[in-house]
Amino acid sequence: MAADVDIREVGPRDGLQAEAPVSVDDRVRLIEKLIDAGVRHIEACSFVSPKAVPSMAGAAEVMARVPRTSGIRYAALVPNLKGAQMALEAGVDELTVTISASETYNQRNVKMPIEESVAQIEQICAAAAQIPVDAIVSCAFGSPYEEVPPRDVVTLARRLESDGATRITYADTTGMATPPLISTLAAVASSIDGLHLHDSRGTALVNAYAAVELGVRRFDTSIGGLGGSPFADGAAGNLATEGLAYLLDDAGYETGVDLGRLLEASALVAGMIGHPVASRLAAAGAP
Amino acid sequence: MAADVDIREVGPRDGLQAEAPVSVDDRVRLIEKLIDAGVRHIEACSFVSPKAVPSMAGAAEVMARVPRTSGIRYAALVPNLKGAQMALEAGVDELTVTISASETYNQRNVKMPIEESVAQIEQICAAAAQIPVDAIVSCAFGSPYEEVPPRDVVTLARRLESDGATRITYADTTGMATPPLISTLAAVASSIDGLHLHDSRGTALVNAYAAVELGVRRFDTSIGGLGGSPFADGAAGNLATEGLAYLLDDAGYETGVDLGRLLEASALVAGMIGHPVASRLAAAGAP
Numbered sequence: 014m015a016a017d018v019d020i021r022e023v024g025p026r027d028g029l030q031a032e033a034p035v036s037v038d039d040r041v042r043l044i045e046k047l048i049d050a051g052v053r054h055i056e057a058c059s060f061v062s063p064k065a066v067p068s069m070a071g072a073a074e075v076m077a078r079v080p081r082t083s084g085i086r087y088a089a090l091v092p093n094l095k096g097a098q099m100a101l102e103a104g105v106d107e108l109t110v111t112i113s114a115s116e117t118y119n120q121r122n123v124k125m126p127i128e129e130s131v132a133q134i135e136q137i138c139a140a141a142a143q144i145p146v147d148a149i150v151s152c153a154f155g156s157p158y159e160e161v162p163p164r165d166v167v168t169l170a171r172r173l174e175s176d177g178a179t180r181i182t183y184a185d186t187t188g189m190a191t192p193p194l195i196s197t198l199a200a201v202a203s204s205i206d207g208l209h210l211h212d213s214r215g216t217a218l219v220n221a222y223a224a225v226e227l228g229v230r231r232f233d234t235s236i237g238g239l240g241g242s243p244f245a246d247g248a249a250g251n252l253a254t255e256g257l258a259y260l261l262d263d264a265g266y267e268t269g270v271d272l273g274r275l276l277e278a279s280a281l282v283a284g285m286i287g288h289p290v291a292s293r294l295a296a297a298g299a300p
Numbered sequence: 301m302a303a304d305v306d307i308r309e310v311g312p313r314d315g316l317q318a319e320a321p322v323s324v325d326d327r328v329r330l331i332e333k334l335i336d337a338g339v340r341h342i343e344a345c346s347f348v349s350p351k352a353v354p355s356m357a358g359a360a361e362v363m364a365r366v367p368r369t370s371g372i373r374y375a376a377l378v379p380n381l382k383g384a385q386m387a388l389e390a391g392v393d394e395l396t397v398t399i400s401a402s403e404t405y406n407q408r409n410v411k412m413p414i415e416e417s418v419a420q421i422e423q424i425c426a427a428a429a430q431i432p433v434d435a436i437v438s439c440a441f442g443s444p445y446e447e448v449p450p451r452d453v454v455t456l457a458r459r460l461e462s463d464g465a466t467r468i469t470y471a472d473t474t475g476m477a478t479p480p481l482i483s484t485l486a487a488v489a490s491s492i493d494g495l496h497l498h499d500s501r502g503t504a505l506v507n508a509y510a511a512v513e514l515g516v517r518r519f520d521t522s523i524g525g526l527g528g529s530p531f532a533d534g535a536a537g538n539l540a541t542e543g544l545a546y547l548l549d550d551a552g553y554e555t556g557v558d559l560g561r562l563l564e565a566s567a568l569v570a571g572m573i574g575h576p577v578a579s580r581l582a583a584a585g586a587p
Contacts, residue, residue: 155587157587187587188584191546191547191550192509192550193551213580213584214546214580214584215543216505216543216547216581218505219509219547222509222510253502256501256502263478263479292502297475297500300444
């Protein structure tokens with residue numbers, strides 16, 4: 014059955030990146046477990062310097078070992094053209110690139126101005142050719158450093174599209190989104206294709222709910238709610254996959270995901286990282 | 301300015317009851333701080349046996365020492381007629397009583413069948429005479445022990461009203477509510493007057509949001525999200541006052557509450573109980 018909502022699982026990349034390094038064996042095992050739970054779209058790794066991000070070392074090995082069953086799409090984050098070429102050689106199905114709508118945040122995160130990031134993304138899109146490139150626009154609902162007007166966010170998104178980005182995912186990088194801010198961005202952008210929400214302020218699920226009501230049907234989520242948060246270190250990361258799947262199941266949306274098996278994947282990753290995950294549903298279990 | 305939404309702060313009672321005992325001095329100081337933040341409706345204490353619930357000892361002393369400024373309403377939980385008489389002598393403005401819509405839960409929680417609880421509430425309502433009695437119907441969205449059909453929940457609520465209860469508050473005691481379940485109960489009951497939500501599965505805020513959309517305008521909340529959870533011990537209690545106030549502020553509802561001062565009250569109570577509160581907004585701060 015086709016899923017009503019596209020859940021892209023980012024735990025193996027965005028989630029584990031924030032943790033102490035987990036072995037390639039375990040990262041492959043987690044991906045297999047997520048597939049077993051019905052997940053079909055996975056950000057599996059990132060092709061970044063293993064010196065800069067030791068937890069993401071072995072990206073090509075991860076890609077060589079994950080199941081390549083039909084219908085399963087693997088995304089990889091790439092920071093530049095070199096990373097994109099490595100990802101393409103490794104056979105990924107989709108590239109993700111990030112850029113911030115907040116100039117200061119972009120400078121601090123990737124040490125270059127927004128303009129330079131746009132130019133890099135243009136190169137990456139040209140190299141990608143046959144596979145989609147998803148541009149994740151961070152700080153789309155606010156930045157700790159400066160005002161980020163929705164019109165500027167959408168203007169940046171349009172530029173990225175005209176430079177070759179296949180899809181735009183708006184990211185609430187520091188947990189500043191609220192239902193009215195999502196509604197405002199959706200109005201300015203005409204519609205929101207995909208959302209990447211963070212739970213820094215405990216609002217990820219209510220924001221997802223409000224977004225579903227607005228017609229958003231694509232979300233990044235992370236098993237257990239794994240992921241870094243610039244505010245509440247270790248306590249609150251991405252929107253938890255199990256939390257969104259539970260809410261959507263209950264509301265009658267088809268996600269293709271089996272909640273019980275997803276909770277097993279959440280328990281598995283908690284064992285791998287050696288501490289409980291942030292998801293309260295994972296702690297309490299399904300009713 | 302009149303508040304659009306009535307927030308009843310239950311931290312000093314439902315919240316602190318789940319913690320190691322906090323002194324009367326500190327409980328009064330917390331209530332003063334909450335009032336300073338604009339809170340006007342507070343469940344301040346419960347008139348239960350101090351042997352059975354040591355953390356609620358000194359209820360009359362709490363009531364004797366809290367500010368009795370005009371416009372501030374104090375509720376107290378009473379388990380029986382004797383407790384009600386003590387609460388009335390102590391000058392509370394409102395009584396809260398609890399009863400479960402789940403027979404097994406009621407038996408385990410108060411060691412009597414639902415029928416006996418109904419009879420006790422009838423006695424309490426007769427004794428209360430001049431002040432409102434709010435009947436909190438627990439397990440209104442499900443019970444870990446048995447099916448609880450919405451029609452049975454509403455039938456119980458109607459009986460309590462005809463026995464003298466002034467208001468009904470439906471409680472999601474074990475965190476089983478979801479937006480569709482709230483919508484269903486609202487349909488069966490014609491409308492929901494008040495809700496008491498728990499965050500055991502990380503759904504308290506999304507449930508509150510869905511309820512506000514359905515027209516619910518009265519909520520129990522607990523500063524910091526304090527409160528016991530039968531599932532995730534210490535990790536997830538009541539809907540956090542600061543979480544709801546933040547969401548409502550942002551959506552343009554008047555609550556009368558100052559979020560900054562509320563976060564100070566949350567930090568104060570964290571110091572009193574000696575561990576961080578569950579609220580992620582409290583950890584991250586307002587944007």
